[in-house]
Amino acid sequence: MNIFNLYLEKIKSILIDLGKKKKIIIPETFDAINAEIPPPKFDCDISTNVAMVLSKINKTSPLELAERLVPEIKKNDGFIDIIKIEKPGFINIKFKALFWSNFTKDIIENSKNFGKNLKEKKYNYLVEFVSANPTGPLHVGHCRGAILGDVISNILIFNNHKVTKEYYVNDYGNQIINFTKSVYYRIREVKFNEDFPKDNPDLYPGDYLIEFAKNIVSSNSNFKFENYDDISEKLTILSIEQALLLIKKNLKSLGINHNNFVSEKSIVLNNEVENVVKFLEKNKFVYKGKIKAPAVENDNNWVEREQLLFKSTEFGDDKDRALQKSDGSWTYFASDVAYHKNKVDRKFDYLINILGADHAGYIKRISSSVEAISGKKDKLICKISQLVKLIKDNKPFKMSKRKGDYITVDDLIEEVGKDATRFIMLNRSSDVELDFDFDAVKEKSKDNPLYYVQYCYARISSVFRHINKDLNSEIEFDRYDFEYSRDEIKILKKISEWPKCIDSSSSKLEPHRIPVYLYELASEFHSYWNLGKQNPEKRFINKNNIISPDKLVFLKVVSNVIKSGMDIIGVDSPEKM
């Protein structure tokens, strides 16, 4: 139950009614009207701006209009205790204690659905994320986007949308040739004791390739490795297979599972690039032309050439983009357009791409292509995950490009664990650079928000253990007429914000709101818990080791929201720590 939406709907229907009776003038749209969380100092539960929004069209002051609306809102509503008008024209509502008892009843009876937005229309989403080149293990740079994509998917799934999580495998092009050659040199190193050509800048120097080489050699004993050209095709496949194996292992350790891995090579070999170019030609989005040199300094090497271009400027890009290289082969962009055509043809309502900050400049052209293909402007939604700055011993930790000198997902998981990695990476808005402090993340105290939230859940679990009840089993009551105390209502109010939190996380694709919310909820709970130290009445369990029904329901509700939030962000809620 989203109590804010409930009262917003109620207010809207009052407005429609009053409009019919010609008592007030109503606007064309109610979009500007809201029902919000009031600032704490007002001591009320819901606040609406309706009087301020409608005052102009009604040629009256917000205060005067509020005076007229208040009796209408209060009429026939047994739950409202106080309804008050505040300064510029807000209408503030405070509920009776019974309202909150009823509120908890609703949650207990629909515990699986609490927080979900079930009224919203359901869509079919494709979320593409990670899509790191299949040339080596995932490192920290990939991590944030990976988690972001995973949790955005989880939020959409939580709201009963259909989601397909997809990884686009760039298994085609020059880098793959270089990668395969690198593996080949490692094989020669393993098999013929030859030195790896370390000074060749085109090759991948990482030590992990030795492992790849060994694996390939041992599982292909009948293979002749003497001549690269003889085996290059097969070796390419084997090398990519090795890389993907490693990447999937890394993803698994982060708690991420993709539904599909789509191969660029298969799209190219399937003539999908030719087909999409034909499609675009037919619709006059393609022409032969020249692109101007970028206005960047020291660019003497620029040669203007005629090539096949896509008219991305028609969709707001600053220059048209090349589809074909001068040697006639397709650009990466061309095959990506084909891939996006492939996505569009699979009839998703929305496509979501999670990109790293260094690919922000790519958004305009790819969304232009999707618009050209689908005719829809908002079909493709791109989310950027900003850089992660690693900090160790209070100093920035630089990953060097020299061989092997970067932190892999394996290192990260081993050092700080999956849960802390996920929680910390999600705790900030994805379009802000993130400081990832190794020492703080490992810290097991309130300095680490992960443990702070988990501890809250563990405390609730410990109460259930004391009274020999199972936290996960259902509870049932005949009557919900609990008189919750001020302190408890304060937390229940926070609970009432949960559906709102899910709503905004989902509509803005901003997962960071969830850990931020969970932290706030945990904070209020810890506060309340500590009251029991001074005042035994505020303890959950009394001297006779008995818990009252209202407190049992209360704990169940809080733990339910925490568990549900932690599940969405993919972090464990242990019952003991």
Place this chain on the structure above:
RNA sequence: GCGCUUGUAGCUCAACUGGAUAGAGCGCCUGACUUCGGAUCAGGAGGUUCUGGGUUCGACUCCUAGCAGGCGCACCA
């Protein structure tokens, strides 16, 4: 030079699609422990929301002109 993006307390960041006196944590200062698990809590100090204009009942949020940081600006992927 152009595009995108960020700018909020000493530091790291929130702020519910424009709401009320801008909130947390860290750090600093005071306090609560024979603990329903202290991995916790209570209190204090700390602000011209980068700057200048504009839009309106109302701006951290929108528009505009700047300033500062980051990223990008290929026929690479």
